[in-house]
Amino acid sequence: MKLRKVSGWVCAGVLIAGSLTSGAWAVPVSAEAAENAVYAAQAAESWHEVSKQTFWLTDAFERGQGVTTDGNSWIFNSQLGLLKTALDGKTVQKRNAVAIPAEIAVQGGDHIGDISYYNGLIYAPVEDSKKYEHPYIAVYNASTLQYTGTSYALPLNLHPGGVPWVAVDADRGQVYTAQWNNAPVLNVFRLSDMSLIKTVPLSQTIDRIQGAEMYNGALYASSDNNSKKSVYRIDPDTGAVTLAFDRNLGSSNEAQGITVLPTAEGAVLHILDVDSNRVSMNFRHYAF
Numbered sequence: 001m002k003l004r005k006v007s008g009w010v011c012a013g014v015l016i017a018g019s020l021t022s023g024a025w026a027v028p029v030s031a032e033a034a035e036n037a038v039y040a041a042q043a044a045e046s047w048h049e050v051s052k053q054t055f056w057l058t059d060a061f062e063r064g065q066g067v068t069t070d071g072n073s074w075i076f077n078s079q080l081g082l083l084k085t086a087l088d089g090k091t092v093q094k095r096n097a098v099a100i101p102a103e104i105a106v107q108g109g110d111h112i113g114d115i116s117y118y119n120g121l122i123y124a125p126v127e128d129s130k131k132y133e134h135p136y137i138a139v140y141n142a143s144t145l146q147y148t149g150t151s152y153a154l155p156l157n158l159h160p161g162g163v164p165w166v167a168v169d170a171d172r173g174q175v176y177t178a179q180w181n182n183a184p185v186l187n188v189f190r191l192s193d194m195s196l197i198k199t200v201p202l203s204q205t206i207d208r209i210q211g212a213e214m215y216n217g218a219l220y221a222s223s224d225n226n227s228k229k230s231v232y233r234i235d236p237d238t239g240a241v242t243l244a245f246d247r248n249l250g251s252s253n254e255a256q257g258i259t260v261l262p263t264a265e266g267a268v269l270h271i272l273d274v275d276s277n278r279v280s281m282n283f284r285h286y287a288f
Helices: 031-043 057-062
Strands: 002-011 014-024 048-056 066-069 074-077 082-085 092-096 116-118 121-127 136-141 147-153 167-169 174-177 183-190 196-206 209-215 218-223 231-234 241-245 254-260 267-274 280-287
Touching: 048 057, 057 280, 066 116, 066 209, 066 267, 116 167, 167 209, 196 231, 196 241, 209 267, 218 254
Parallel strands: 066 254, 209 254
Antiparallel strands: 002 014, 048 280, 066 074, 074 082, 082 092, 116 121, 121 136, 136 147, 167 174, 174 183, 183 196, 209 218, 218 231, 231 241, 254 267, 267 280
16 A cells, blocks of 8 residues: 655646655555555645744735735735735735725625636635625736626525635636535636536535645645644545644634745745734745
8 A cells, every 4th residue: 555745836737846756554454544544644744834924904904815926926815905015925016905896896795705816817706795695706917906807606505605715726727616614515617717517525524714725736725723723635636635734823813815836935835814913914934
């Protein structure tokens, strides 16, 4: 029985660096014990925090919900707007402080969740956070942060608690969402027109996913589940869920969005969280 370990990273479906190694156990074990051992080994990804940026007050608000990247800049979002910065996280390049389209706002749309980038566009989930009756994906120009005029209404039955995040999988030509409370399935849409392809049952429910992004062919999901603030790895094809790592931030901090970008300090995953004081937020950078 072999355990495979893949390292490297994928951005827009291209393998930039990676290696494949395998090993085997020589001791006979029961089928159940073997399955548990494989799960535990797969879950033991060695992620660690290499640095952290903290933002306060209005700077925190503008970065307090989600984050993505075009490879050269960070693109953050608040509940209402979009903000593009240099990779120092501080130098503002563009701002759209009130980004929710009027046609969605009149239906109660008042909250942007964790965003995703692909091919010059930002895909932004927008929900009406009072009733959760009108979930949308709105599309923005990543250079200007302006609404393109294109948005997609999502099936309400698949998003009973709104649409807190969206993730683009360029390699498969798909887009993913899931319900917020104890998500039982991964919703899979066609990237070209956001038509629903299928739902993929998850091997275990995941509660309070606040953001997700593709890395090495898998979906990495940032959860606000408990004090561990776990990051889960989801296979979009099979629905297999494994624990990638626990961030252990405490129950008072609120986990938020996540994105993927290799940086000079060795970080690959970049995840937001709001401090317990609710006036500051952190942008944490994790290396494998």
